[in-house]
Amino acid sequence: MEMQHAMAQPFDLGSGTLIPDADIMETGKVDLSVYTSQERFEAEREIFGKVWLNVAETAEIPNAGDWVVREVKVRSASIILVRGKDMQIRAFHNICSHRGMKLVWDSKGRGGKFSCPYHAWMFDSAGDLVNIPDEGCFSHVSKADSGLTPVRCDTWEGMIFINLDSTGTQSLRDFLGPLADRLSNVPFGSYPYTARVGSMIDANWKLAIEAQCEAYHVRALHARTVSKMLSSRDNPFVHPLHVEFLGAHRMNSVPRNPEYEMSPEKLVQAFSFMNAQQMVIADTGAQEKPEETFAGHPDVNPTGSNLWGNDQFILYPHFIFHVSLGGWWLHRFWPIAADKCYWEAVYHFERPQSLRNQFAVQYSLALNRDTLMEDNLALVQQQEVMESGAKKIVQFGEQEVMCKHLAAVSEAAANDVEAAQIAAE
Numbered sequence: 001m002e003m004q005h006a007m008a009q010p011f012d013l014g015s016g017t018l019i020p021d022a023d024i025m026e027t028g029k030v031d032l033s034v035y036t037s038q039e040r041f042e043a044e045r046e047i048f049g050k051v052w053l054n055v056a057e058t059a060e061i062p063n064a065g066d067w068v069v070r071e072v073k074v075r076s077a078s079i080i081l082v083r084g085k086d087m088q089i090r091a092f093h094n095i096c097s098h099r100g101m102k103l104v105w106d107s108k109g110r111g112g113k114f115s116c117p118y119h120a121w122m123f124d125s126a127g128d129l130v131n132i133p134d135e136g137c138f139s140h141v142s143k144a145d146s147g148l149t150p151v152r153c154d155t156w157e158g159m160i161f162i163n164l165d166s167t168g169t170q171s172l173r174d175f176l177g178p179l180a181d182r183l184s185n186v187p188f189g190s191y192p193y194t195a196r197v198g199s200m201i202d203a204n205w206k207l208a209i210e211a212q213c214e215a216y217h218v219r220a221l222h223a224r225t226v227s228k229m230l231s232s233r234d235n236p237f238v239h240p241l242h243v244e245f246l247g248a249h250r251m252n253s254v255p256r257n258p259e260y261e262m263s264p265e266k267l268v269q270a271f272s273f274m275n276a277q278q279m280v281i282a283d284t285g286a287q288e289k290p291e292e293t294f295a296g297h298p299d300v301n302p303t304g305s306n307l308w309g310n311d312q313f314i315l316y317p318h319f320i321f322h323v324s325l326g327g328w329w330l331h332r333f334w335p336i337a338a339d340k341c342y343w344e345a346v347y348h349f350e351r352p353q354s355l356r357n358q359f360a361v362q363y364s365l366a367l368n369r370d371t372l373m374e375d376n377l378a379l380v381q382q383q384e385v386m387e388s389g390a391k392k393i394v395q396f397g398e399q400e401v402m403c404k405h406l407a408a409v410s411e412a413a414a415n416d417v418e419a420a421q422i423a424a425e
């Protein structure tokens with residue numbers, strides 16, 4: 001299959017216009033130390049403190065008072081996301097105004113009131129300090145000035161983003177750039193049944209992202225799991241069907257093998273799926289209402305290919321989502337150290353209509369788990385030998401264009417941070 005060539009565009013992460021590293025875009029070669037060096041990791045720590053980060057979905061906190069907590073360990077930050085009485089979603093640092101205790105220790109809840117475990121100062125969903133026990137001893141403290149520390153927070157298509165730079169001025173929409181226009185009113189809400197998984201991986205976070213951004217490895221690394229579902233006669237090496245660079249972000253259409261058939265010998269799989277590659281677990285009739293599904297949306301499967309498996313959107317710095325026929329799924333890759341990351345994935349299916357559908361969801365999750373285990377175990381091996389210093393570069397091929405563009409954007413962003421630090425010294 002012919003590779004399509006897209007043009008890289010300038011982008012803005014809030015510090016002015018940057019251009020994806022031209023050398024990486026041209027040669028596909030990237031300095032291997034970006035995965036191992038502490039200096040690069042420190043630059044990335046800065047970046048995670050400045051750019052918009054996807055952390056959650058609005059559907060996780062549907063009602064006034066609902067809240068979740070998200071950890072951004074690379075910034076030593078814990079963030080409360082809470083829906084207020086006015087239905088606005090707000091974000092606050094999860095730290096008490098009295099003596100700096102971590103305010104909320106659970107990961108989610110309802111009611112919109114936060115009582116500190118240490119001395120029971122109480123905050124509401126607007127972040128206001130509403131009660132101080134034995135208040136007479138704090139006559140010198142301004143309650144009005146002792147609310148929770150707000151974090152910039154905004155939403156796009158049901159996804160919640162935060163920005164830890166309290167002095168930053170770039171809007172989420174400007175950060176998303178051309179991506180914000182690329183998808184609109186996509187029916188993410190039609191797939192309300194979710195399952196989440198996550199694990200710590202002893203590998204650089206960018207290696208973990210790259211393993212999800214190219215299908216070149218499918219025939220080798222996933223020979224025992226999903227290879228035959230993706231590799232087809234017309235597209236044996238699973239080239240992307242379509243590629244778009246969207247400022248700092250990018251998308252591609254990932255193919256499937258239209259001739260893949262459930263093996264009659266694989267009774268459990270055959271029992272489970274209507275269509276394994278596209279996450280179709282149930283014949284719910286939803287396919288007949290295309291306006292309610294991704295398949296019927298004009299922003300999805302832009303080439304209208306019958307080889308289409310899913311559209312994958314890769315947002316700088318750490319967020320990926322895929323939309324497919326029967327559902328969608330997302331990944332977040334959180335840097336922990338130069339050689340460690342936390343990976344989390346959330347799968348969204350149509351609501352199962354039967355026990356058989358529920359079984360299909362579980363089967364799908366198990367298949368995904370096996371595939372991702374193959375990725376994650378490999379990443380640890382990759383990181384380990386990268387540390388040897390034996391190789392100076394990695395080199396991406398044309399079908400790994402998503403990885404290449406991500407590396408070129410990452411390089412430009414890291415150089416920008418380092419230049420700003422030198423200028424400040």
Ligand code: FES
Nearest residue numbers: 096098099116119
């Ligand atoms: S530290 Fe929170 S009430 Fe004392």
Ligand SMILES: [Fe+2]
Nearest residue numbers: 211222371375
């Ligand atoms: Fe993989």
